[in-house]
Structures are given as C-alpha cells and as structure tokens.
Amino acid sequence: MKVTIREVAEAANVSRGTVDRALNHRPGVNPQVAERIIKIADELGYKPDMAARTLANKKYTKTIGVILCSEGNPFFNDVINGVNNALEEMGHFGIQNIVRKIKGFDADLLLKEIDGLLAEKISGLVITPVNSQNVAQKIQDLEDANIPVVTINTDISSVKHLAYVGCDYITSGCVAGELLGMMSNGFEEHVALIIGSSMVMAQEQRLRGIKKTLKRDYSNITVEAVIENDDDDQKSYEQVKALLKEKPELTTICFASAGVEGGIKAVRESDCGRKLRIVTYDLTDIVRENLKSGVVSATICQEPFRQGFLGVEILGRYLLYGTKPKESTIKTHIFIATKYNL
Amino acid sequence: MKVTIREVAEAANVSRGTVDRALNHRPGVNPQVAERIIKIADELGYKPDMAARTLANKKYTKTIGVILCSEGNPFFNDVINGVNNALEEMGHFGIQNIVRKIKGFDADLLLKEIDGLLAEKISGLVITPVNSQNVAQKIQDLEDANIPVVTINTDISSVKHLAYVGCDYITSGCVAGELLGMMSNGFEEHVALIIGSSMVMAQEQRLRGIKKTLKRDYSNITVEAVIENDDDDQKSYEQVKALLKEKPELTTICFASAGVEGGIKAVRESDCGRKLRIVTYDLTDIVRENLKSGVVSATICQEPFRQGFLGVEILGRYLLYGTKPKESTIKTHIFIATKYNL
DNA sequence: CTGAAAGCGCTTACAG
DNA sequence: CTGAAAGCGCTTACAG
Structure with missing residues (x-):
C-alpha cells in the first residue's frame, strides 16, 4: 500500500x-x-503524491512568462508549437501563462518585455535570450528574486539559471562537416558556406564546427567562400548569384542559417548544366519543399518542438513540484534529415 | 479566475x-x-483540474503492465530507460506497475506473460507484440475487457488498440537507401544488405524500403547480396567473411538489424587494402564505438527512449485522465547519426 | 434522477 | 516549535 x-x-x-x-x-x-x-x-x-501537492498549492496560482525572439522567423514555428503544447498541459494543473513575441534578437526590446512580465507578477520565465551583458544582468536579477529562468534555443553565458534547452552549435557544425565529407565519397569538392552573421554566436559556432571537421578529416574538400547574408533573402539571392558566376568549380553550397529561399532562386537561375548539391539547417517550409523536390539533399535539424515543450515543462515542474532537471543543460538532438525522414 | x-x-x-x-x-x-x-x-x-481529478481517483489505484521482448537485445536498453522514466513519473500520481521482460519475439511466452499480468489485475498494458494471430486475439480480448493496450517499437495488425509508438519501417528503409545514394556521390557502388530474418516484418519492410529507393533513384548502386544472419554474431561473422572473399568489388555493407559485431570483425580481418563503408541501424554500444572510431560511417536511429517513454505516458494519461492521443499511431522520428551526433 | 457529504494527500494560516 | 483544522477541486457511495 x-x-x-x-x-x-x-x-x-x-x-x-x-x-x-x-x-x-x-x-x-x-x-x-x-x-x-x-x-x-x-x-x-x-x-x-504530486497530485495532492499540486492541488494543495492551487491557492497560490502561478504564472509562466514566455518571451520569444520569433517574430518573422519561420524556424520558430515549431518552437512555438512546443511552447503552446506544454502551456496547455500546465493549464490543466492551474498554471497560467503570458506569451510575448518580439522581432529579432533585440536586447533592448527583450529587456522591456521582461519588465512588462515582471509587472504582471510572473513566477518564472522561459526565454530565447540575447547574449548581452544587460540581459545577463536582468536574468541574474530574476534568479535573485527567486524567479527561475529557462533559456531555450540559445543560451546566455555567465548567469546561472534553472536550465537551457537547445543544441550544441559547434557539434551542429561538425555534423554538417561530416555530412559534406560523407557525401564527397572521397572525391574533390568545392564548397561555399553561407551564414547570416558571424556576430550571432550560434552561427559563428556552426561555421567553426564545419571548418574544423573539414580541415581535420576531409582534405578533399575545399571551402571556396564564406558569405554572410544577414538572413536576408534578397541579399542571399544576389550574393549566391555573384558567387556562382565567380566560382564555376563550386559543387556544394551549405546554408547554415536563413536566406535559403533567395539562395536557391539564384542557383535555379544560374543552372548551367552542373548539379549543385545543397545542404541546409533546420526544417522550414521552404526547406521541406526543396528537400522533397530533390533540390536540397539534406538538412540538419535540432528538435525545435522539443526545445519549446521541454523549456516550459521544466519550468512548470519546478514551479509545481520544486523538481529541478538533473542537468541544467538539456541538449536537444542534432540529426540529419533527408526527403524521407522529415 | x-x-x-x-x-x-x-x-x-x-x-x-x-x-x-x-x-x-x-x-x-x-x-x-x-x-x-x-x-x-x-x-x-x-x-x-487534472490534479484534483487524479487525487479524487486515488481510491481506485491502477496498475500498468509492461511486457518487453527485450532480454538479451541491447537495442532495447534505451526503450527500457524510457519505460522506467515514465513509470517513475506515473508513480508520483499513484500508478503502480509490473514489468516483465522475455527473450525473443516468442508468441507463446508473450501470451503466458499477458495472462500472468491479467491475474495481477492490471488496468492497461504496454507491450512489444509479436505479430501473430494468437497475440492479436489476446489483445482484442484485453481491449474488450476495457484494458487498453499500447504497442511500442513494433505494432500488431488487425486489432484496434489505444496506440502504437514506433517508427515506420519502410520509411526507415528508404532513409538508408537515400543515405547510401548520397554517399555514392554519383559513382558506381556495390552494396551488400544484411538483415536478421525476412520473417520479421520490420526487417522485411526495411529491406523493401532500401531496395525500392536504390532502384528508383540510384542506378549507380548495385545490390550484390542480401544475407540473413538470424541476428547471430557468429553466423554474421562467417557470412560476411565468405561474402568479402566472393565479392571483391563490394564497396558498402549495410546492417539492417543485429550481428554488427560479428560482421565488423569479419571486415577487419579481411581488410585487404580496400576501404569498405559500413552503415548500420540503431545505436547500441557496439555501433557507437565503431562510429567513433570511424569504422561505421553512419547509423539510422528511431528514438528508442521515446518509444518506451511515450508508450507508458500515453497509457498512464489515459488511465488517469481518460485522454486519448490525437492519433493512435505515433511515429517516432527516424534520423541519421554520425560520429558527431550520437 | 439528484443532492449532501466524505474522501483523495498535502499544505498552511491560526492558535497555542 | 507543534497540532488541529480547513481547504485545494473532483469523484462517488449512499440516501432519497
């Protein structure tokens, strides 16, 4: 009994x-x-008994705050789905929520939103932080005020917080490097790497992982160019267009961030008989489409749904039952998808 | 409020x-x-309010039964981890459990264990079924008696049950086919496919998926041999040894089931200068080791932990709250792992 | 068919 | 520092 x-x-x-x-x-x-x-x-x-504990604590209802730098970024759709699913689940246990979405990784906007949620008396925060000193300080303040913080998708350095749920971006780069290597089958290849901006830590880390792996294990692959498109499709289009003209020997393009649509358009238009291989990151609608049609060979994913879901769930459980995750860094899996396993 | x-x-x-x-x-x-x-x-x-509902139902404690055909099969280690994690969670809500493990996919043994659990008055069952008529009938009986059944890892046909959590094996085969194709880089390749037994539906389906994809999209790849090793390492060793002698043109071996250790031993011993590429399924310790050391190029995974975890969780939620999953088939992701993303 | 009441296990304001 | 009691929201055996 x-x-x-x-x-x-x-x-x-x-x-x-x-x-x-x-x-x-x-x-x-x-x-x-x-x-x-x-x-x-x-x-x-x-x-x-968790049910009894939860029920007894009903008197003191809690609210989860969520801030996502997701506006206008389709990658975050699945993160949002995960967040919403978990929030709904928490709702059954009496936990409320407030969700705010902002455009771009803008530290000032982020700080303003955090203050807004504080005014609403949130008990905990799930956030895609900007990795800046101000934001770090603010998160420190929250933790000091006993408002636990969970970061998702990208982490913030130098502040202890309840948890981070997201991938390891250097590893994510290594996986792309290894994939390019596998696909070369030992033959000579010429690759262009396209990122948004090397100022964004995640992208800089990916780039580093790719280069490191190619250099170490695949001397048959040459990196011909590294281009920054600011995650802008128009810019991406123009740059790729110019690149293809300039480097006729190119065999592969790897998009480590956004701007895939523009880049692919350029490839299509420049198609002068050669078969360019394209590798991307994440699984937006654009990527999905182009995988299915064979334009993109493979994409490297990072479990966005799970990032959102687990982020909220971990915070919720902490607020409900006081349980902390075993590890404060929860790495989401990185995996390679092809047209068959979307 | x-x-x-x-x-x-x-x-x-x-x-x-x-x-x-x-x-x-x-x-x-x-x-x-x-x-x-x-x-x-x-x-x-x-x-x-789920907490209140759960608490009120405490008087009528429920027990989840679990039967796994996992004995002596290292693939199931992560499935078991998932099962245990979810059972522990359910324990906090007052749900008990009985777990039984049997060796091999043996229908008679399975039926005996089911009867044993019934005698213990389980309220629901999570099971890796053998796809036989007897077992189907027994599961039908359970569902009729209002004892919901969730199948994990492999499904059973012709019986409606609460849910199946596992992968689609044909797709899983297609992914391997596509991977072999990508790795060929358009050059001529000679492949051997090694399965346990074509009598096991999952393996037969994988084989079908691989062949279909190669035939349709990669005419540069020839399947030189399909071998059944009964998931036995010794047999696998001998067969691969013979194969390598017989087919010097072989470039790639794909293990769609167990027997990887024996097969790799044979490859090692027969190493006559050529670089054989090896692709496997799942992520056992053996595979992990050989991925790290570069002997295995890539492996195709299916989220075993999640299969166990979700299987139990879905049943638990149904017993606690009466909620059914939106879809009765929950497909776990299939993904490609390299040395970097284990 | 309907209501009043006890009970699930834990928490906390209140009284001592 | 400790206990008695009310309460969280839902469920059900019992009485009518």
Whole structure:
C-alpha cells in the first residue's frame, strides 16, 4: 500500500503538519525531530503524491512568462508549437501563462518585455535570450528574486539559471562537416558556406564546427567562400548569384542559417548544366519543399518542438513540484534529415 | 479566475455531483439537464483540474503492465530507460506497475506473460507484440475487457488498440537507401544488405524500403547480396567473411538489424587494402564505438527512449485522465547519426 | 434522477 | 516549535 504523510506522522508520533514541514525543509521544526521524521519517512519509503501537492498549492496560482525572439522567423514555428503544447498541459494543473513575441534578437526590446512580465507578477520565465551583458544582468536579477529562468534555443553565458534547452552549435557544425565529407565519397569538392552573421554566436559556432571537421578529416574538400547574408533573402539571392558566376568549380553550397529561399532562386537561375548539391539547417517550409523536390539533399535539424515543450515543462515542474532537471543543460538532438525522414 | 465545478454548479442550479456526472457523461442524469450543464460549462470556459481529478481517483489505484521482448537485445536498453522514466513519473500520481521482460519475439511466452499480468489485475498494458494471430486475439480480448493496450517499437495488425509508438519501417528503409545514394556521390557502388530474418516484418519492410529507393533513384548502386544472419554474431561473422572473399568489388555493407559485431570483425580481418563503408541501424554500444572510431560511417536511429517513454505516458494519461492521443499511431522520428551526433 | 457529504494527500494560516 | 483544522477541486457511495 502507498505510504502517505499520515503513516509517517503516526510512525513518528507527530502531526501531519509537522511531517510536511520537516520533509520539505520548512522553517520552524525542532531539528532533531525533523531529522527523525526524515529518517522514518525514508525507511517507510514515503514518496509525495504530486497530485495532492499540486492541488494543495492551487491557492497560490502561478504564472509562466514566455518571451520569444520569433517574430518573422519561420524556424520558430515549431518552437512555438512546443511552447503552446506544454502551456496547455500546465493549464490543466492551474498554471497560467503570458506569451510575448518580439522581432529579432533585440536586447533592448527583450529587456522591456521582461519588465512588462515582471509587472504582471510572473513566477518564472522561459526565454530565447540575447547574449548581452544587460540581459545577463536582468536574468541574474530574476534568479535573485527567486524567479527561475529557462533559456531555450540559445543560451546566455555567465548567469546561472534553472536550465537551457537547445543544441550544441559547434557539434551542429561538425555534423554538417561530416555530412559534406560523407557525401564527397572521397572525391574533390568545392564548397561555399553561407551564414547570416558571424556576430550571432550560434552561427559563428556552426561555421567553426564545419571548418574544423573539414580541415581535420576531409582534405578533399575545399571551402571556396564564406558569405554572410544577414538572413536576408534578397541579399542571399544576389550574393549566391555573384558567387556562382565567380566560382564555376563550386559543387556544394551549405546554408547554415536563413536566406535559403533567395539562395536557391539564384542557383535555379544560374543552372548551367552542373548539379549543385545543397545542404541546409533546420526544417522550414521552404526547406521541406526543396528537400522533397530533390533540390536540397539534406538538412540538419535540432528538435525545435522539443526545445519549446521541454523549456516550459521544466519550468512548470519546478514551479509545481520544486523538481529541478538533473542537468541544467538539456541538449536537444542534432540529426540529419533527408526527403524521407522529415 | 479559474472556473471550477462549483461555479458551473451554481450557474446551473444543480449540485456539484450532477455537474460531474453530466460533464463526464456518466449514467443517471436527465439528458436535458446534462445538455444544459455541458452548455453552461462550455460558456464559462470550464476546464477540469487534472490534479484534483487524479487525487479524487486515488481510491481506485491502477496498475500498468509492461511486457518487453527485450532480454538479451541491447537495442532495447534505451526503450527500457524510457519505460522506467515514465513509470517513475506515473508513480508520483499513484500508478503502480509490473514489468516483465522475455527473450525473443516468442508468441507463446508473450501470451503466458499477458495472462500472468491479467491475474495481477492490471488496468492497461504496454507491450512489444509479436505479430501473430494468437497475440492479436489476446489483445482484442484485453481491449474488450476495457484494458487498453499500447504497442511500442513494433505494432500488431488487425486489432484496434489505444496506440502504437514506433517508427515506420519502410520509411526507415528508404532513409538508408537515400543515405547510401548520397554517399555514392554519383559513382558506381556495390552494396551488400544484411538483415536478421525476412520473417520479421520490420526487417522485411526495411529491406523493401532500401531496395525500392536504390532502384528508383540510384542506378549507380548495385545490390550484390542480401544475407540473413538470424541476428547471430557468429553466423554474421562467417557470412560476411565468405561474402568479402566472393565479392571483391563490394564497396558498402549495410546492417539492417543485429550481428554488427560479428560482421565488423569479419571486415577487419579481411581488410585487404580496400576501404569498405559500413552503415548500420540503431545505436547500441557496439555501433557507437565503431562510429567513433570511424569504422561505421553512419547509423539510422528511431528514438528508442521515446518509444518506451511515450508508450507508458500515453497509457498512464489515459488511465488517469481518460485522454486519448490525437492519433493512435505515433511515429517516432527516424534520423541519421554520425560520429558527431550520437 | 439528484443532492449532501466524505474522501483523495498535502499544505498552511491560526492558535497555542 | 507543534497540532488541529480547513481547504485545494473532483469523484462517488449512499440516501432519497
């Protein structure tokens, strides 16, 4: 039979309230009594019932705040789906939520939104942070004020927080490097790498991972160009167009960020008989389409849904039950998708 | 403020018991009253509180039964981890469990274990079924007796059940075919495919997927041999050894099932200068090792942890809250892993 | 068919 | 520092 707080109380000859206080390390219990209670609970194999705990805490309803730098960025669609799914689940347990979306990784906007949510008395925050000093300071303030913070998709350095859920971008680069290597089958290849901006840490890390892997293991592959398109399709189009004219020996283009649509348009128009291989990151509608039609060979994914879902779930569980994840960094899987496994 | 059953009762001028009965379609309510209550609840935006529901149902504790054909099969280690994680979670909500593991996909043993669990009064079953008529009938009996069944990793045909969590094996084959194609870089390749037994549906389907994809899209790749090793390492070793002697033109071996260790041993010993490419399925310790050392180029994975975790979670939620998954088939992702993304 | 009441296990404001 | 009691929201056996 299940051991409840009642059994522990009887075995210890104290009231249920005292057991609760002891087991949850609340103040106001004689330390020796507390120790004895904990020992007895342990011996009896007591495990708290989460449903009861949650119900009892209903009086003190909590709100999860979510801020995503997702506006106008289709990659985030699945992150948002994950966030919404988890928020709905939390809703069944009485946790409210406020969600804000902003355009671009804009530190000032982000700070303003955080203050807005604080004014709404959120109990915890899920956020795609900008990795800046101001934001780090603000997150520090939140943690100090006992408002736990979970970062998703991209992390923030130098501030301890409840958790980060997202991928390791250097590894993500290594995977692309290895993929390009595998696809070369040992033959000579000429590659162009296209990123948004090397000022964005994630993209700089990806680039680093790709280059490192190619250099170490695939001397048959030459990196002919590294281009920054500011994640802008028009710019991407023009740059790729120019690139193809300039480097007729090119065999492969790897898009490590956005601007895929523009880039592919340029490839299409410049098609002078040669078969260019294209590799991308993530799985937006554009990428999906082009994978299916065979224009893109493969794409490297990072579980966006799970980033959103787990981020909210981890925060929710902490608020509901006080449970922390075993590791504060939860790496989402990086995997290679082809037309068959979208 | 959150709407509870109490508010609905007041608005409808009935007791809370009646609201509960109406909203949950329990018998013994005047149909017209029930309809009115449902309407009011809807208007008020009533959402049941899962914690309260769970707590109230504590009196009628439920037990999840789990039967896995996992004994001696390292692939299942992660499935088991997933199962255990979810069972632990369910434990916090008062759901008990009984887990049984059997060796091989043995229908008779499986039936015996099911009967054993029935005797223990399980409320639901998570199982890796053998796709036989007897087992199908038994699962039918369970569902008829209101004991929901969730299949994981492999499904059973011709019986409706709560859910299946696992991958689509034909697609899984297509992914391997596409991968082999990508890695050929358009050059001539000679491939051997090694499965356990074509009598196992999942393996037969994988084989079919691989062949179909190669035939359709990669005429540069020839399948030189298809070998069945009964998932036995010794047999695998001998067969690969013979194969390598017989077919010196071979460039790639794809293991669609077990026997990887034996096969790789044979490749090592026969190494006569040529660089054989090896592709495998799943991520056992053996595969992991050989990926890291570069012996295996890539492996095709299917989220074993998630299969176990979701299988139990879906059943648990159904038993706790009565919620069914949106789709009764939950496909786990198939993805390609390299040395960098294990 | 309907209502009043007890109970699920935990938490906490209140009284001592 | 400790206990008795009310309460979280839902469910159900019981009485009518």
